[in-house]
Amino acid sequence: MYAFKLGTTMQKLSAKLFNRLTTGGEIFKFPKKCFGQPAAKTHPHLIQAGEVTPGLTKTEYQQRRYNLMQKIIEKESGTHLDSHIVIIPAAAKTYMTQDIPYPFRQNTEFFYLCGFLEPDSLLILEGKPGSLPDHRATLFVPKKDPQKELWDGPRSGIDGAVEITGVDSAHNVEDLGIYLSHYIRDNKNFMTWYDYSRPAHSTYHGREITQFLRDNNYQYIKNPRPLIHSLRVIKSAAECQLMQKTCSIASQAFIDVMKSSHPGVNEAHLYAKMDYECRIKGAEFLAYPPVVAGGNRANTIHYINNNQIILGGEMVLMDAGCECHGYASDITRTWPVSGKFTDPQIELYEALLEVQEQCFLICGQTDVSMEDIFLEMLALLGTQLKRLKVINSDVSGINIQKKTRQFCPHHVSHHLGMDVHDTDEIPRSVKLVPGMCLTIEPGIYIPANCPDVPKEFHGIGIRIEDDVLISNNGPVNLTAECPKHPSDIECVMKRN
Structure with a gap:
């Protein structure tokens, strides 16, 4: 708790005390x-x-x-x-x-x-x-x-x-x-x-x-x-090491948060666990107010109230990262608090994971921009959503993109570095070159009571986000330590 500032007389006395301290007095020597x-x-x-x-x-x-x-x-x-x-x-x-x-x-x-x-x-x-x-x-x-x-x-x-x-x-x-x-x-x-x-x-x-x-x-x-x-958009070798460090800290913290999840957990407790684990592992603080959204609340993209109970059978979407020595990480994972995906959950999750991994591979192509990855993401996700009958099979052409954006209204990527949404003066149309760091984060959001969508998918919101460094040898997943495959997530959360 902060102390009240002293009155004038006490301030003079405190100044004398400070002089004793700073000049090597008997009390303590700085x-x-x-x-x-x-x-x-x-x-x-x-x-x-x-x-x-x-x-x-x-x-x-x-x-x-x-x-x-x-x-x-x-x-x-x-x-x-x-x-x-x-x-x-x-x-x-x-x-x-x-x-x-x-x-x-x-x-x-x-x-x-x-x-x-x-x-x-x-x-x-x-x-x-x-x-x-x-x-x-x-x-x-x-x-x-x-x-x-x-x-x-x-x-x-x-x-x-x-x-x-x-x-x-x-x-x-x-x-x-x-x-x-x-x-x-x-x-x-x-x-x-x-x-x-x-x-x-x-x-x-x-x-x-x-x-x-x-x-x-x-x-x-x-x-x-x-x-x-x-x-700033091109990271030096030293900056790349710091980016790897902040991403590793956040990845390990996510594992601890997953392990602490259980039916009936409060979103605030998972927030607190993430904050604690990042700091105890060496970060100064969280890079931004995290999203900890259970169940249907995951369909609010920037949900930060983080004050609800997550019920058994629901998933939690956590979007969080930390700042370490001036550099930020930004990760999103979605997992079932019970430790086991339901059939509808894993259907949507694996569809999105395939899209996310394909987008990661696109980063390694020559002459590609974040805008190119976004357009490809819409096409890939649209195909998956048609397969799952979330989008009608007769939708084609540009209408697939429009319809897909209803279920993923945000971009797939942004620059990452000293700021979470880094170097905003650099357009997403700029081609990726070695030294750039970016996120890959497609999502599927199906609100409760969403018309014309199979009922078993209602109320499910999923996002999978990794941090990627473009190198001379291809894209490097800086957050590879953070589990995202369903079997790996369920293994982490397996209780003795």
């Missing part, structure tokens, strides 16, 4: 070097020397910044511009009520470019045409403040930010306005790269950044998100 995030000096069990975040080195973050500036300068080659400034704010610390913060998650674009995890920070990149790789990276960070650090934990400060991330320099964020003012004074004919349409930090946007744009008469503004996403 380590000499403290940072606002895990570092090799403070968390050697988690981070190796030279890494900014687990598995990712300063060199990799520097290369990302270089790649962005290179794309910018190449994109604007031939123009009259003399220089470029890129402004990427961190996320703000937000509160659910007075003094009680929401769990913090860093702005992904900021995280990708520097790995700094403290809220209310900001990154500026400056480059000149023809000067690469001689561009400059500057962090603006919350200043050291013993009183605030007593309540909220240590801050890295200017020196710590440079030491952790390897940027060229750092300043207190209070100096941001002065820095931007000097930039306008010293530079003419420059392009500002800033996401003006979706500001990541409303305070900096409404204050220092808007003033900067106003002082420059709102000239030459472009959004860097498309360029950043074109980099």
Whole structure:
């Protein structure tokens, strides 16, 4: 439980106590070097020397910044511009009520470019045409403040930010306005790269950044998100290892959740079990509010109430994943809480599984996009639904696609990475290339009392979702550890 903040007198006393603590008083001696995030000096069990975040080195973050500036300068080659400034704010610390913060998650674009995890920070990149790789990276960070650090934990400060991330320099964020003012004074004919349409930090946007744009008469503004996403969509070798780690954690957690299922279980208990198992296995938190939908509730695609009892004879659809060191997994499995599929359930399940596995194989073909996989999924699923008499046998041509979409209204795939629905600036029509990660997730949803569908299928909703890495040797199922074949699921759930 959070403590109430102290009055003025008590605050002074607590500050004195903090001074004793931080100067090596008799009560306790903190380590000499403290940072606002895990570092090799403070968390050697988690981070190796030279890494900014687990598995990712300063060199990799520097290369990302270089790649962005290179794309910018190449994109604007031939123009009259003399220089470029890129402004990427961190996320703000937000509160659910007075003094009680929401769990913090860093702005992904900021995280990708520097790995700094403290809220209310900001990154500026400056480059000149023809000067690469001689561009400059500057962090603006919350200043050291013993009183605030007593309540909220240590801050890295200017020196710590440079030491952790390897940027060229750092300043207190209070100096941001002065820095931007000097930039306008010293530079003419420059392009500002800033996401003006979706500001990541409303305070900096409404204050220092808007003033900067106003002082420059709102000239030459472009959004860097498309360029950043074109980099993020291709994962490095280190990122692929992190993707495998987060997918393995979630896969193993799913097995434990399946084992804990039983008739009469509350959806909330399965949610809690997933959360616990992911954290205990090394993830920081769940990647998104999970869907834990028993019975007919599985036909609500984004059902997240997770507060009902799952009866014997019903299946549960769970869509869940975790976030580990900044990378997300996204898995869906559907299984009978009794441990045994009924005949109608297994008929629909095996039909969908065949479609899902065929879609996985399509990922290995050349010159294929997620949109191509989606169209193929509709054709494959339509054939299965006709065989099961869910769709009338006389439906043909484009009408099969239309009818199939009534039973699977969502797309079959999306990019995956630092965000669950990753790099949304990249169209699904872009061809898949090695280094991309995506989901394959067809579904069949037949609500209760669905007309013109065999009654035994009513109230059944099924989705099967795996995470796939496109490699030079073909598609790799990152979530292969998570059981999805009916016999494997029933074996996992077999009770002694």
